[in-house]
Amino acid sequence: MTWQGWAEIALTLGLAVAIGWPLGVFMSRVWKGERTFLDPLMRPVEALLYTACGIDPKKSQSWHGYALALLAFNLVGFVLTYAVLRLQGVLPLNPQGFPGLSGHLAFNTAISFVTNTNWQSYAGETTMSTLSQMLVLTVQNFVSAATGATVAAALARAFVANRGEGVGNFWADLIRATLYVLLPVSFVVAVLLVALGVPQTLSAGVTAHTLEGAEQNISLYAVASQEAIKMLGINGGGVFNANSAHPFENPTPLTNLITAISINVLGWAAFFAFGRMVMAKKEVRALVTAAFVLLFAGAAGIYATETQPAPPAQVAARVDTSVNMEGKEVRFGAPATAAWAAATTGASNGSVNGMHSSLMPLGGGIAMFLMQLGEILPGGIGSGIAIMVVMALLAVFVAGLMVGRTPEYLGKKIEAREIQFAILAVIIIPLSMLGFSAISAVLPEALKGLMHEGPHGLSEILYAYVSGTANNGSAFAGLTANAPWWNVTLGLAMAMGRFLPIAAVLAIAGALVVKPKLAPTAGTLPTDGGLFVGLLVGVILILGGLQFFPAMALGPIVEHFQVLGAVAALR
Numbered sequence: 001m002t003w004q005g006w007a008e009i010a011l012t013l014g015l016a017v018a019i020g021w022p023l024g025v026f027m028s029r030v031w032k033g034e035r036t037f038l039d040p041l042m043r044p045v046e047a048l049l050y051t052a053c054g055i056d057p058k059k060s061q062s063w064h065g066y067a068l069a070l071l072a073f074n075l076v077g078f079v080l081t082y083a084v085l086r087l088q089g090v091l092p093l094n095p096q097g098f099p100g101l102s103g104h105l106a107f108n109t110a111i112s113f114v115t116n117t118n119w120q121s122y123a124g125e126t127t128m129s130t131l132s133q134m135l136v137l138t139v140q141n142f143v144s145a146a147t148g149a150t151v152a153a154a155l156a157r158a159f160v161a162n163r164g165e166g167v168g169n170f171w172a173d174l175i176r177a178t179l180y181v182l183l184p185v186s187f188v189v190a191v192l193l194v195a196l197g198v199p200q201t202l203s204a205g206v207t208a209h210t211l212e213g214a215e216q217n218i219s220l221y222a223v224a225s226q227e228a229i230k231m232l233g234i235n236g237g238g239v240f241n242a243n244s245a246h247p248f249e250n251p252t253p254l255t256n257l258i259t260a261i262s263i264n265v266l267g268w269a270a271f272f273a274f275g276r277m278v279m280a281k282k283e284v285r286a287l288v289t290a291a292f293v294l295l296f297a298g299a300a301g302i303y304a305t306e307t308q309p310a311p312p313a314q315v316a317a318r319v320d321t322s323v324n325m326e327g328k329e330v331r332f333g334a335p336a337t338a339a340w341a342a343a344t345t346g347a348s349n350g351s352v353n354g355m356h357s358s359l360m361p362l363g364g365g366i367a368m369f370l371m372q373l374g375e376i377l378p379g380g381i382g383s384g385i386a387i388m389v390v391m392a393l394l395a396v397f398v399a400g401l402m403v404g405r406t407p408e409y410l411g412k413k414i415e416a417r418e419i420q421f422a423i424l425a426v427i428i429i430p431l432s433m434l435g436f437s438a439i440s441a442v443l444p445e446a447l448k449g450l451m452h453e454g455p456h457g458l459s460e461i462l463y464a465y466v467s468g469t470a471n472n473g474s475a476f477a478g479l480t481a482n483a484p485w486w487n488v489t490l491g492l493a494m495a496m497g498r499f500l501p502i503a504a505v506l507a508i509a510g511a512l513v514v515k516p517k518l519a520p521t522a523g524t525l526p527t528d529g530g531l532f533v534g535l536l537v538g539v540i541l542i543l544g545g546l547q548f549f550p551a552m553a554l555g556p557i558v559e560h561f562q563v564l565g566a567v568a569a570l571r
Contacts, residue, residue, distance in 0.1 A: 001307045005335035009299050012257060012339040016264035017292060023185070023265065024272025030180045031153040031173070031277055033057075042179045049175050060166025063510025066154055067503055069170040070147060074114050074499070077143060081110040081136040093131035095204035096219070101127070108487035113140035115498035116148060116380055118230070118237030118350055118473040119490060121482040125219040125240050130202055133239060138226050142186075145233030145266075145381050146177040151502055152270050152382030153177075155389060156277040158509035159410045162517040167509045177381075181266070182233060189262060190228035196258075197251045200224040223248055231262035234380045236350030236473040244340070244353040245329050256332055256340075256353060263343045263351065267378035270385045280410050282528035287388050288378075290536045291346075295377040298370045299342035305363040306334045327358020327477075338363075345370040346377030347384070350473025357460070357476035361563060364476070365556030368463050371470040373544040374429055380471065386505045390422045392527065393508070395539045397422075399525050408524050411517045418508050425504035430547040432469040432496045436489050437462045437551065445485045451478030455559035462555055464490060469497035 029036050050057055061069065084091065085106040089099040101109065105121060112119040113136070122128070128137065150173035157168050194200050205219045221239045227249055230237060240246040250256050268288065275284025306324050328337045337354040344351050345367045356367055370377060376388040393409055397419050400407030407414045440446035440461050450457045460476040467474050468490040475481070481490065526532060 001303065002335075005303060005307070005333075005338075006300075008335040009296075009303060009339040009342075012260050012336075013264070013292070013296055013299060013343065016261045016343070017268050017288065019261065020265045020268030021272050023181075023269035025276060027149075027181055027266075027269050027273035028276040030176050031149075031156065031273060033172075033176070036180060038180055038184060046175060046179055050172070053171065055169070055171045055175075057169055057172035060168055061170060062165070063154070063167050063506045063513070066150075066167050066170045067506045070150065070502065070506075071499065073143075073170075073174070074147065077140060078110050078114045081113060081140060082106050084132055084136045085109055088129050088132050091129070091131050093134070093202070094129035095202075096129060098127060098129050104484045104487040105482055108491045110136075111491040111494050112473065113137050113235075113237065114144055115471050115494045116144035116233070116235060116348060116383075117468060117471040117494045117498070118235045119468055119475070119481075119494065120237055120241075120473070121487055121490075123241035124238060125221075128239075130204075130221060133221055133226060137237065138229060141226070141229040141233045141235045141237070142178055142182050143174065145182055145229070145235065146174050148234075148380040148384075148386075149177040149181070149270065149382035150174055151386050151505055152274055153277075155386050155505055155509045156274050158513040159278040159280075159412060160517075161513045163515070164513045167506070167513055182229065185266070186225070186228040186232050189232060189258070190224045192258065193224040193227055193255060196255050198224040198227060198255065199248050220248075227259065228262070230351060231259045231349070232266055234263065234267055234347050234349045236344065236348075238351060244351050245355070250353060253331060253336070256336055259351075260336070260340050260343055260353075263340075263349045264347050264378055266381045267347050267384045270382045271378055271388070274385045274389075278410055280528075283410060284385075286528050286533050286536070287385070287392065290533045290540070291377045291384075291388060293533075294373065294537065294540065295342055295346040295370070298346060298366050298377070299338050301366045302341050302359065302363045303335060303338035305360040305366070306338055308360065324358075324360055324363075327355030329353060341367050342370060344474060345472060346375075346379075348375040348380040348471045348473075350467065352474055355477045356463070356474055357456075357478050361455075361459075361556045361559035364459060364463070365552055365560070367474075368459070368466055368556065369544065369548070369552070371466050371472050372429070372433065372548045373540055374426065375470045375472065376540070383471075383502070387425065387501060390425050390501075390505065390508070391540055391543070392536060393418060393422050394426070394543075395532070395536045396525055396527065398539060399535060403525075405523055408518060408520075409527060411519070412512050412515050413518065417511045421504045421507045421511070425501040425508075426543055428496055428500045428504075429469055432493045433462070433466045434548070434551060436465040436469075436493055440465070440485070440489070443485070445483075449480040449483055449486055451480070455555050455562065458551075459555040459559065462551055465493050468493040471498050 085101045154167040208216045244250040275281045340353045374387050378384045396407040396409045460479045463476045
């Protein structure tokens with residue numbers, strides 16, 4: 001470990017928060033329908049879409065109507081994506097001549113991109129046509145991210161309302177988030193990436209002549225445009241199988257910094273937008289502080305594990321190194337890999353610039369643990385702040401039990417109905433992650449996909465369902481997931497992890513919107529100070545730690561002690 005490494009991690013994570021603040025101010029204006037500098041360009045397009053789709057943006061929906069509209073939109077998106085992937089072989093813009101996907105792979109991929117997970121059981125450069133990449137996968141990168149933003153906007157309106165009725169209009173929220181936030185920011189980043197050497201072309205590829213005189217076919221795509229929304233939309237699905245370790249997606253340390261910041265920046269922006277919209281900037285700063293402390297601790301832990309004495313294979317070869325470079329790009333090294341691994345698992349992004357399966361056992365375990373916390377560091381655009389608010393509701397409920405007072409948060413009384421839905425939002429995470437993992441650990445059909453046995457094999461299984469349920473999408477590379485069992489069950493885990501918590505959050509919004517807005521009193525628990533931050537961190541760690549500790553103890557933790565024992569024996 002060096003001070004330069006620590007500075008690189010602090011710079012990467014800190015810049016995302018710093019840039020997220022002004023973007024959050026802009027995002028809150030978009031959520032509230034206020035005038036922005038993009039209005040002259042986007043207002044006519046917005047009005048045209050409303051007219052064409054028969055949408056009245058001023059008509060507010062109940063939480064039931066909002067949730068049904070959200071689910072219907074995503075169901076149609078799933079069907080269209082599935083159809084295009086199945087029919088890929090007979091559709092145009094397929095210069096590579098790829099056939100259509102199998103039924104189970106198309107099912108998995110369609111759910112993956114609709115749920116903002118972008119889990120990939122395939123190698124992009126040898127599976128997906130140009131049309132599939134652009135028409136369905138890139139489009140879903142935009143609208144799935146916008147869907148998450150709509151949930152946070154609806155929840156914010158519920159806290160603002162004083163005996164209100166509706167939580168907003170889903171269709172208007174979806175269109176505005178896409179037009180005013182995702183498209184402009186993605187355009188800027190895409191142009192910047194093209195300028196820095198990331199390809200953007202409709203050509204199938206180029207032929208390179210190697211030094212040995214052989215010919216090598218190198219696949220090309222419209223990489224820069226998908227790379228931008230892949231990061232900014234907190235999606236994570238790469239054009240190439242190696243993801244952001246591939247030089248066409250991430251050619252230089254500068255592109256690595258830009259894309260690593262992009263992973264978190266709109267997630268943090270949603271935090272600040274929520275705070276501005278509900279007029280609770282201090283309270284949201286407490287949420288940001290709690291999330292950032294946990295995220296930086298995760299990055300520090302990964303960096304520490306990856307700069308410890310070498311694993312047994314290197315010791316046996318008598319290689320003198322204190323850095324585990326297996327699975328890492330030499331262009332980036334341990335600090336950039338640690339910062340990226342924490343950023344991508346703290347958000348629901350899932351992109352990688354190094355192989356997580358090659359991290360030291362505790363490093364991989366930390367990455368897994370950050371996802372188990374519920375993807376709130378800062379999580380997806382809107383979905384992260386929504387689940388963080390759920391955690392805050394549970395924290396004030398615990399505090400209320402201790403003092404015998406009905407808890408309040410942001411001017412709303414938190415009663416049994418809200419807590420019931422909050423528990424539903426968080427209980428689905430371990431139910432899916434641990435339930436599917438337990439079945440797969442004993443099912444012969446599932447075990448065929450493992451590369452390793454023992455603790456690391458269990459980590460491969462657990463990481464897959466943790467990543468799928470958390471809508472992250474990263475993976476331990478040793479797992480061969482393109483098989484019916486894995487594709488179907490991971491697809492189900494993604495759908496459960498996405499839509500059940502969303503429904504619970506919207507139900508909370510529906511319960512809160514009809515309540516009166518209360519002024520704080522002497523008995524109100526302050527939720528903007530260090531005491532609340534500590535309480536919130538404790539609730540998050542208890543929910544994430546105690547539920548998963550037994551499984552983690554059998555996976556990465558016991559593997560860590562096995563590595564220590566092997567190193568000691570070799571020395």
